[in-house]
Amino acid sequence: xxxxxxxxxxxxxxxxxxxxxxxxxxxxxxxxxxxxxxxxxxxxxxxxxxxxxxxxxxxxxxxxxxxxxxxxxxxxxxxxxxxxxxxxxxxxxxxxxxxxxxxxxxxxxxxxxxxxxxxxxxxxxxxxxxxxxxxxxxxxxxxxx
Amino acid sequence: xxxxxxxxxxxxxxxxxxxxxxxxxxxxxxxxxxxxxxxxxxxxxxxxxxxxxxxxxxxxxxxxxxxxxxxxxxxxxxxxxxxxxxxxxxxxxxxxxxxxxxxxxxxxxxxxxxxxxxxxxxxxxxxxxxxxxxxxxxxxxxxxx
DNA sequence: ACAATAAAAGATATTTTTGTCTTTTATTAT
DNA sequence: ATAATAAAAGACAAAAATATCTTTTATTGT
Numbered sequence: 001x002x003x004x005x006x007x008x009x010x011x012x013x014x015x016x017x018x019x020x021x022x023x024x025x026x027x028x029x030x031x032x033x034x035x036x037x038x039x040x041x042x043x044x045x046x047x048x049x050x051x052x053x054x055x056x057x058x059x060x061x062x063x064x065x066x067x068x069x070x071x072x073x074x075x076x077x078x079x080x081x082x083x084x085x086x087x088x089x090x091x092x093x094x095x096x097x098x099x100x101x102x103x104x105x106x107x108x109x110x111x112x113x114x115x116x117x118x119x120x121x122x123x124x125x126x127x128x129x130x131x132x133x134x135x136x137x138x139x140x141x142x143x144x145x
Numbered sequence: 146x147x148x149x150x151x152x153x154x155x156x157x158x159x160x161x162x163x164x165x166x167x168x169x170x171x172x173x174x175x176x177x178x179x180x181x182x183x184x185x186x187x188x189x190x191x192x193x194x195x196x197x198x199x200x201x202x203x204x205x206x207x208x209x210x211x212x213x214x215x216x217x218x219x220x221x222x223x224x225x226x227x228x229x230x231x232x233x234x235x236x237x238x239x240x241x242x243x244x245x246x247x248x249x250x251x252x253x254x255x256x257x258x259x260x261x262x263x264x265x266x267x268x269x270x271x272x273x274x275x276x277x278x279x280x281x282x283x284x285x286x287x288x289x290x
Numbered sequence: 291a292c293a294a295t296a297a298a299a300g301a302t303a304t305t306t307t308t309g310t311c312t313t314t315t316a317t318t319a320t
Numbered sequence: 321a322t323a324a325t326a327a328a329a330g331a332c333a334a335a336a337a338t339a340t341c342t343t344t345t346a347t348t349g350t
Contacts (some may be wrong), residue, residue: 002239041309047328060325061319062325066327089146112267134255184339192297204296206295209295
């Protein structure tokens with residue numbers, strides 16, 4: 001569905017949203033470990049989300065780390081896909097046809113459009129904070145062991 | 146959603162199903178041109194579908210080419226995904242978690258499982274022949290121009 | 291038999307994705 | 321000020337995906 005980078009971005013952001021605050025920031029070691037992702041690669045991804053997209057916040061030095069502002073927690077999950085350049089799936093034709101549309105539908109269009117719409121709806125309505133809360137509610141912990 | 150290879154595989158197979166018969170086979174040039182894919186790369190993909198998976202049939206030499214048997218037209222679109230090793234999307238967690246399930250759901254599981262189910266249903270019920278017929282019915286032609 | 295045709299097979303190239311490692315910069319506590 | 325800490329930045333490496341090109345093999349019509 002998504003690239004590894006986008007998967008890590010989603011998992012990391014949700015994890016940070018759940019565990020961090022402005023007073024308690026998270027280090028890259030803890031994050032990468034918790035979401036089962038390669039540390040250095042994850043650091044690069046967090047850089048993109050932090051520096052280029054301001055979805056995640058960070059400070060350097062002792063007691064530094066990553067955290068999410070309340071404002072960021074209100075962002076839809078889709079904003080992570082946009083930041084990672086991986087939002088095509090919410091828009092594009094299943095068969096990869098450029099001109100696929102209501103007027104020139106591909107053979108799967110009629111049935112697929114509803115699925116794509118639901119997927120888009122999911123990523124547009126669910127906020128990062130909501131996703132983090134669903135973990136807090138005790139349902140599950142992000143880990144891949 | 147799918148890899149380029151899988152997109153080409155789906156488009157090519159549907160195109161061959163629509164245009165070919167045991168009496169009228171299609172050459173790689175026509176196919177690659179019609180579905181807007183790189184010729185040699187498409188040839189490799191057709192090899193996989195032909196030699197390894199027997200979804201497409203082929204004969205060499207003059208009047209040779211690719212075609213689909215009636216039996217193959219009854220295969221579900223999913224069989225192409227399986228052949229291309231790209232069926233993960235019908236099974237896996239959106240966030241890429243290995244243990245995501247009803248018991249250990251990821252924060253998106255509750256809503257995503259319905260979408261994934263519909264996608265799987267689509268690829269399991271729609272046959273290659275049905276997809277080809279939807280084009281024949283005059284709705285659209287596969288091309289990316 | 292022979293030439294022409296078209297897929298099969300094999301080798302190679304390019305690009306993208308994924309991943310690692312080292313150095314630098316900012317921040318903090320002592 | 322200085323040392324310790326932790327992210328930022330940059331260079332590099334490996335793997336996978338995408339794509340191209342050449343040679344071989346099977347088949348057919350003459």
